[in-house]
Amino acid sequence: MISEAVPVLFRAAHIVSQRGDDGPEPEALAVAGGRIRAIGDVASLRDRFPGAEVVDLGDATVIPGLHDAHIHLGNTAEDLLHLDLSAAAVAGVDDLLARVGAEAATAGPDAWIRGSRYDDVKTGAITRWDLDRVAPDNPAIVVQVAGHWGVVNSCALRELGIDEDSVPPEGGEFGRAADGRLDGRLIERAVMNVIYPATARGDSPLRPSSPEDRLRGVARAVELWHAAGLTSICDALIAPDDIALLRRARDEGLLTLRVGMLLSIDHYAKARALGVGSGFGDDLLRIVGVKAFVDGAIGGRTCLLSEPYADSGGHGLQTTSTEELFGAVRTVHRDGNRVGVHANGDAAIRLVLDAFEAAQRETPRPGLRHRIEHCSVVDSGILSRMKALGAIAVPFAGYVAYHGGALNTWYGAERTERMFAHRSFLDAGVTVAGSSDYPCGPYEPLLGLQSMVTREGLDDGEPVGTSQRVSVEEALRIFTVGSAEAEDASGVKGRLAPGYLADFVVLGENPLTIDPHGIASIPVRATYVGGERVHGG
Numbered sequence: 001m002i003s004e005a006v007p008v009l010f011r012a013a014h015i016v017s018q019r020g021d022d023g024p025e026p027e028a029l030a031v032a033g034g035r036i037r038a039i040g041d042v043a044s045l046r047d048r049f050p051g052a053e054v055v056d057l058g059d060a061t062v063i064p065g066l067h068d069a070h071i072h073l074g075n076t077a078e079d080l081l082h083l084d085l086s087a088a089a090v091a092g093v094d095d096l097l098a099r100v101g102a103e104a105a106t107a108g109p110d111a112w113i114r115g116s117r118y119d120d121v122k123t124g125a126i127t128r129w130d131l132d133r134v135a136p137d138n139p140a141i142v143v144q145v146a147g148h149w150g151v152v153n154s155c156a157l158r159e160l161g162i163d164e165d166s167v168p169p170e171g172g173e174f175g176r177a178a179d180g181r182l183d184g185r186l187i188e189r190a191v192m193n194v195i196y197p198a199t200a201r202g203d204s205p206l207r208p209s210s211p212e213d214r215l216r217g218v219a220r221a222v223e224l225w226h227a228a229g230l231t232s233i234c235d236a237l238i239a240p241d242d243i244a245l246l247r248r249a250r251d252e253g254l255l256t257l258r259v260g261m262l263l264s265i266d267h268y269a270k271a272r273a274l275g276v277g278s279g280f281g282d283d284l285l286r287i288v289g290v291k292a293f294v295d296g297a298i299g300g301r302t303c304l305l306s307e308p309y310a311d312s313g314g315h316g317l318q319t320t321s322t323e324e325l326f327g328a329v330r331t332v333h334r335d336g337n338r339v340g341v342h343a344n345g346d347a348a349i350r351l352v353l354d355a356f357e358a359a360q361r362e363t364p365r366p367g368l369r370h371r372i373e374h375c376s377v378v379d380s381g382i383l384s385r386m387k388a389l390g391a392i393a394v395p396f397a398g399y400v401a402y403h404g405g406a407l408n409t410w411y412g413a414e415r416t417e418r419m420f421a422h423r424s425f426l427d428a429g430v431t432v433a434g435s436s437d438y439p440c441g442p443y444e445p446l447l448g449l450q451s452m453v454t455r456e457g458l459d460d461g462e463p464v465g466t467s468q469r470v471s472v473e474e475a476l477r478i479f480t481v482g483s484a485e486a487e488d489a490s491g492v493k494g495r496l497a498p499g500y501l502a503d504f505v506v507l508g509e510n511p512l513t514i515d516p517h518g519i520a521s522i523p524v525r526a527t528y529v530g531g532e533r534v535h536g537g
């Protein structure tokens with residue numbers, strides 16, 4: 001008989017196990033072979049596993065590994081190689097332009113100047129002509145934080161072959177100034193065709209960085225995210241290039257984060273031809289499903305609403321035709337694969353539910369649970385249809401903290417009571433996952449927890465839709481158990497219980513007992529994936 005490895009016992013003052021039965025919280029975890037073998041008090045675990053080493057984590061609180069169900073690793077790997085123009089990084093419009101100018105001054109001729117995470121609300125508006133002043137000879141693009149629009153300079157417009165008479169692509173727009181001239185804004189499909197290799201239709205002159213550089217970007221993102229307590233993520237928009245990149249990261253031992261993948265619908269035919277679909281892969285790198293889009297963004301104010309925007313009027317944009325949406329959902333569903341459809345506005349969500357219901361009628365697959373990515377604006381009708389379908393909601397955890405009172409201005413205080421509706425999803429029995437959608441929102445999951453619990457802006461302290469508050473216990477389950485369910489991994493992730501992956505976070509304070517306004521600043525002392533320390537001491 002082959003003897004099993006002797007486990008290592010991790011002991012801490014508090015362990016939040018979410019064990020799923022009525023048993024008491026354990027004093028220690030016994031870990032071997034990357035999984036949790038047993039939980040309990042130190043004395044009995046020592047009796048059971050003589051000679052086991054004990055790692056004493058002291059006064060720390062151990063929680064299950066945090067799991068971001070919708071984030072963008074491939075994009076982040078690329079963004080981290082270019083200018084960071086986020087509200088946290090730049091002091092204002094002048095500072096932003098100075099950074100673009102400095103980059104242009106040292107760049108080679110024709111080299112693209114790329115900046116991302118630009119927040120027009122916090123930083124201020126920029127136009128094509130501002131960029132022309134600081135980067136007259138290089139094409140430049142500054143992408144807004146939500147990723148659904150960006151601003152380019154005149155040189156870039158020329159490179160992209162866009163002039164005053166150009167017709168925007170379907171599902172996209174070119175922004176125009178008051179005098180009717182192009183102001184450099186590329187909106188929705190118009191910007192996606194330029195910056196996202198995963199969804200580009202046609203060739204973009206903006207090429208992704210070399211695989212070696214992108215690999216450096218992946219390593220950097222993984223390090224940042226482990227330091228924030230993440231052990232699992234789902235990259236919500238994957239192209240074949242990204243799979244090659246992540247596979248290489250894995251082969252070179254850089255991928256210590258568990259990565260799920262939603263393949264772009266634009267590349268689904270290839271995966272389909274190979275017979276590759278949901279669940280393909282292993283505990284480290286796995287296909288979760290297929291990603292499709294219906295509407296625009298919350299922060300970009302382009303999502304498809306049944307009632308107009310409170311400040312600017314208008315109902316937002318449908319970026320994929322209804323026919324194309326139904327076709328995509330029908331195909332993926334018929335193949336037995338999960339689809340995750342980006343839908344923010346209530347009108348967009350109803351379209352997605354129509355498509356899900358039609359696909360289920362045509363080919364009943366009761367166990368196949370599709371996802372609605374963001375699912376931001378809901379009502380009781382949407383909730384009951386989701387419950388009946390077993391559809392999963394993947395809303396923004398941290399948008400209230402990030403955008404604060406601006407949400408009330410854009411959407412109206414009545415509607416924000418039905419947005420990022422964590423409380424309503426739980427009450428309606430709809431599975432709800434935790435997600436940041438970084439780079440669209442801050443990636444730190446502890447900030448996401450705080451936001452869901454307090455429903456207050458971080459900068460302005462403004463309350464936003466406070467009827468959607470959840471308890472800290474509920475928020476933590478959303479970011480662990482809920483996210484695991486959204487990728488069909490409930491049996492191995494989200495709990496610290498026998499048989500589960502040994503993924504956990506060591507916190508300097510107990511989020512269940514401190515003032516919830518302090519949750520975002522709790523120190524992450526260490527992060528473990530498969531029982532191995534991937535961050536901290």
Ligand SMILES: [Zn+2]
Pocket residue numbers: 070071072236437
């Ligand atoms: Zn996203």
